[in-house]
Amino acid sequence: MTAPSARAPRTPWIAPGWWFVAPALTLIVVFFVGPVLAAIVLSFTDFDLYALADPRAAHWVGLRNYSRVLQEPLFWQALRNTLYFALVGGPLTVAASLGAALLVNARALRWKGTARAIFFAPFVTTLVAVAIVWRYLYHPRYGLLNWMLGHVGVQPIDWLGDPRWAMPAIILMATWKNFGYNMLIFIAGLQNIPRELHEAAALDGATPFQRFRHVTIPMLAPTMFFVVIVTMIGYLQLFTEPYVMTQGGPLRATTSLVLYMYEEGFRWWRLGVAAAIAFLLFLVIVLFTLLQRRISPRGAA
Amino acid sequence: MTRARAREFRTGTVALYAALVVFGALSLLPLLWMLSASFMAQGEATTFPPALLPRNPTLVHYRDLFGRLALGRYAMNSALVATVTTIGALAINASAGYAFAKLRFRGRDATFRAMAAGLAIPVQVAMLPLFLLIKSLGLVNNYGGVIIPGLSSIFGIFLVRQYALAIPDDLLDAARIDGASEFRVFRSIVLPTIQPVLATLALWTFLATWNDFMWPLIVLSDDAKYTLPVALAGLVGEHAQDVELMMAGAVITVLPVLILFLMLQRYYVEGVTEGSVK
Numbered sequence: 318m319t320a321p322s323a324r325a326p327r328t329p330w331i332a333p334g335w336w337f338v339a340p341a342l343t344l345i346v347v348f349f350v351g352p353v354l355a356a357i358v359l360s361f362t363d364f365d366l367y368a369l370a371d372p373r374a375a376h377w378v379g380l381r382n383y384s385r386v387l388q389e390p391l392f393w394q395a396l397r398n399t400l401y402f403a404l405v406g407g408p409l410t411v412a413a414s415l416g417a418a419l420l421v422n423a424r425a426l427r428w429k430g431t432a433r434a435i436f437f438a439p440f441v442t443t444l445v446a447v448a449i450v451w452r453y454l455y456h457p458r459y460g461l462l463n464w465m466l467g468h469v470g471v472q473p474i475d476w477l478g479d480p481r482w483a484m485p486a487i488i489l490m491a492t493w494k495n496f497g498y499n500m501l502i503f504i505a506g507l508q509n510i511p512r513e514l515h516e517a518a519a520l521d522g523a524t525p526f527q528r529f530r531h532v533t534i535p536m537l538a539p540t541m542f543f544v545v546i547v548t549m550i551g552y553l554q555l556f557t558e559p560y561v562m563t564q565g566g567p568l569r570a571t572t573s574l575v576l577y578m579y580e581e582g583f584r585w586w587r588l589g590v591a592a593a594i595a596f597l598l599f600l601v602i603v604l605f606t607l608l609q610r611r612i613s614p615r616g617a618a
Numbered sequence: 619m620t621r622a623r624a625r626e627f628r629t630g631t632v633a634l635y636a637a638l639v640v641f642g643a644l645s646l647l648p649l650l651w652m653l654s655a656s657f658m659a660q661g662e663a664t665t666f667p668p669a670l671l672p673r674n675p676t677l678v679h680y681r682d683l684f685g686r687l688a689l690g691r692y693a694m695n696s697a698l699v700a701t702v703t704t705i706g707a708l709a710i711n712a713s714a715g716y717a718f719a720k721l722r723f724r725g726r727d728a729t730f731r732a733m734a735a736g737l738a739i740p741v742q743v744a745m746l747p748l749f750l751l752i753k754s755l756g757l758v759n760n761y762g763g764v765i766i767p768g769l770s771s772i773f774g775i776f777l778v779r780q781y782a783l784a785i786p787d788d789l790l791d792a793a794r795i796d797g798a799s800e801f802r803v804f805r806s807i808v809l810p811t812i813q814p815v816l817a818t819l820a821l822w823t824f825l826a827t828w829n830d831f832m833w834p835l836i837v838l839s840d841d842a843k844y845t846l847p848v849a850l851a852g853l854v855g856e857h858a859q860d861v862e863l864m865m866a867g868a869v870i871t872v873l874p875v876l877i878l879f880l881m882l883q884r885y886y887v888e889g890v891t892e893g894s895v896k
Contacts, residue, residue, distance in 0.1 A: 333800040334723030341714035344770035345733070348748060353739055355747035369753075420638055425631045434883060435642045438649065441879040441886070443829045445847035446868035449854050450652045453861050459664045461651060493648065501890040525630070554740055557831050561851055575742050575832075583836055588746050595743045606738050 360592035369586055382593035392594065394569055395577040396601070398484060399553055402573065403605075406488040407549035411541065413496035418503030419533075433504070437497035444494065448561040451490045452477065455562075477563050480570035487558045487571055499544050506540040507533070546609035553602055574598045649872070656680070656866035663861040679866035689870060691842065692849040697874075699764050699834070699845055700827040706769040707823045708816060714770075715778025716808050720785060721800070730779075733772050749836055763837040764845070768827060774819050777889065781815035782808065818889040821882050825875050846871045 360382055362368075368375035386392045417436045421429055439447065454461050455476035463473045476486040510533065518528045555573040559565050565572035565580075574594060582591030655663040657675040683689040717723075718730050748767060749758075757763030785808065793803045809816070831847045838844055844852065850867050857863055879886055 332721070332723035334717045334721035334726060337713040337717030337721060337800075337804070338729070340710045341770040341775060342729070344710065344766070345736070345772065348751070348767040348770075349736065349739075349741075349744050352744035352747035352751060355750075356743050359747055417641060420634065420641060423634050425634055426638065432638060432642065433887075434880065435645050437883075437887075438876060438879070439645055441825055441875055442649070442872045443847055443868075443875060445829075445831050445851050446871040447648065447652075449850065449864055450648050450868050452854075453655075453663065453865075454648060454651070456664075459666055459668055461647070461668050464666075464668050493644070497645075498890060501887055505891045554742060556742075560831075561854065578742060579832070579836075582746050583749075588750070592746050595740075595746065599740060599743050602738070602740055 356592045356595060359589055360596050362589045364587075364589040364592075366586040368588070375589070378589070382590050383597075386590060386593050386597065391569065391572070391577065392597075395572045395574045396597075398570065398572055399555060399574045399598075399601075401484055402488060402491075402555050403549040403552040406491050406552050407545055409488060410492045410495050410548055410552075411499055411545045413492055414499035414544070415503055415537075415541070417496060417500040418507060419529075421500070422504055422507045433500075436500055439494045440497040442494070444557045445561055447494060448490065448558050451486075451493075452562050455486055478567055480566075480568045483563055483567060483570045487555075487562060490562070491552070491555075491558060495548070499548060502540065502544055503537065506537050510536045543609065546605060550602055550605050550609075553598065553605065574601075649876075652865050652868050652872070655862055656869045658862045660860065660862055663865070679860075679863045680870070682863060683866055683870065687853065689846075689849065689867060692844050692846045693870065693874075695761075695843060696828055696846040699761055700824050702761070703765050703768050703827045704820050704824045706765070707771060707774055708820055710770050711774035711819060712778050712809070712812065712816060713804065715775045715780075716782045716804060716812070718775065719779040719782035720787070720790065720808075733775065737772050745833070745836065752837060758837060759839045759843060760837075761843070764834050767833070768823075768830075771823070774823065777819055777822075778812065778815055781812050785811055814885065814888070817882065817885040821878065821885050822889050825878065825886075828875055 361377060361379060362375045363378045363381070364372075364375040420426065421432050421436065426432065453459075455463075457463060457473050457475045457478065460476070462476070463471075467473065474482055476482050514532050514536070515528055518532050523531065554575055556575040556579065559571040559573055559576050560579075563571045565576050575598065578591045578594040578598065581587045581594060651670070654671055655669075656679060657677070658669060658672040659674060659676055659678075662669050662672065718726060752758055752763040752767075755763075757766070789807060789811075790803055793807050794800075798806070828845075829847065830845075831851070834845045834848050835851070838848060841849075841852075850864075850871055853867055854864055
């Protein structure tokens with residue numbers, strides 16, 4: 318370090334701030350921004366296994382990858398599956414989060430910390446490991462779930478083997494795994510509701526349910542919309558659950574866009590096609606993000 | 619309190635605890651069953667009605683996994699990758715987060731806004747060219763290829779910046795007037811002050827890296843280099859019928875992160891609430 322002059326602020330050639338952010342920015346530019354831009358180029362080429370050995374084998378093909386993908390029935394099925402997962406799974410997860418948050422936040426409840434830790438535990442677990450656990454819970458003959466449902470008279474369901482049930486099964490598992498995260502956000506939100514509001518409503522003779530309906534829900538609504546959209550955006554990137562639990566089946570009923578992209582890119586090494594799929598996914602995510610910007614209140618986001 | 623009110627209160631409390639028990643049981647059941655089945659004899663978990671507890675608890679599957687199937691090696695790989703990523707991410711994101719909060723330099727706010735916009739781009743978009751980049755650097759099937767792209771995280775920088783905004787400028791200026799260099803100010807004043815958020819960042823990075831699946835799956839091709847989740851996903855392909863063995867494998871993968879979370883819960887929770895408020 319150079320000798321500092323005590324009073325006057327030094328005016329070095331490069332502001333010290335840049336030195337502090339340089340490592341992070343360099344990494345972000347090289348390993349994220351650069352690749353994103355390169356992905357645009359990649360999606361306009363026929364980059365494949367041969368190009369992997371020698372990049373000169375790749376040619377510019379314009380929009381061919383996009384038009385080919387858009388004519389592929391599997392793409393549309395993957396898009397439908399992904400939207401199914403996000404549009405059903407997102408709100409379901411958030412509803413479970415809200416329920417858990419209300420429970421943990423209830424004034425009469427003791428052991429709040431323990432309850433919160435229990436609800437949050439599934440979120441920190443390793444997705445691959447618990448997806449395998451759920452594979453066995455869903456076993457049509459020996460699985461715990463069908464056995465429990467059998468007690469209330471439900472006939473055994475072939476959860477992961479029936480194309481109609483496979484996606485609901487993955488949604489259920491994802492809800493279990495993820496609700497704890499938003500629960501924490503809701504607990505913080507609930508604690509921000511001024512107690513006087515509840516007390517005033519109680520004085521006016523409101524029942525607990527009415528207070529929930531007319532005080533809690535309106536106060537929490539901004540957070541709720543925000544959380545639903547953020548959860549759905551995360552869910553649009555579905556990959557590990559179908560990879561481990563169903564390999565995208567049965568009959569492609571659980572093939573998500575990212576799984577489709579993975580197969581095209583890293584199994585068949587059609588990187589150009591895969592990049593086009595990645596951008597189409599990005600487009601969907603952008604639509605959801607715009608929606609979020611639209612409805613999110615001033616404070617959030 | 620009138621008697622009617624008291625009764626309403628009591629039934630309310632009962633309902634509350636009933637809901638809590640149901641919700642709690644649903645959360646824990648899959649994990650408890652995983653643990654229980656891992657101690658069952660082979661074939662015991664595939665009976666009807668399902669066995670809930672092992673008749674004669676056995677450690678044979680754990681012995682199998684660590685012996686014959688060398689799961690210990692994958693655990694070491696995972697620990698190595700997660701530890702190195704965490705240490706690197708701490709240094710890189712802490713300094714950047716602090717600078718974005720407290721140091722003035724031209725282009726700071728524009729850069730920060732651009733980064734925030736980058737958060738909206740899904741990582742999968744970058745993955746294909748990133749793989750080609752990693753390949754051209756000779757880092758395919760190398761831990762470097764798994765670690766380096768995870769070192770700098772926009773989320774991590776946000777987290778630290780948010781916390782560092784609260785450091786009083788006077789504190790920093792006092793040290794500068796005493797002749798401390800910017801690096802010295804960072805090391806001896808900023809770092810001690812932001813310690814709690816560093817713990818949060820470390821925990822998040824470690825758990826996220828330990829749990830990560832897709833990127834290590836793409837980068838690591840040699841069996842011996844797999845991380846635990848990748849190895850486990852491969853194992854279930856060959857041993858799908860060995861439920862008890864697979865459950866033991868799941869326990870080995872999940873247990874370290876669960877213990878870490880239970881010990882350092884407070885820091886984890888702060889990460890969620892800080893991150894969501896931004």
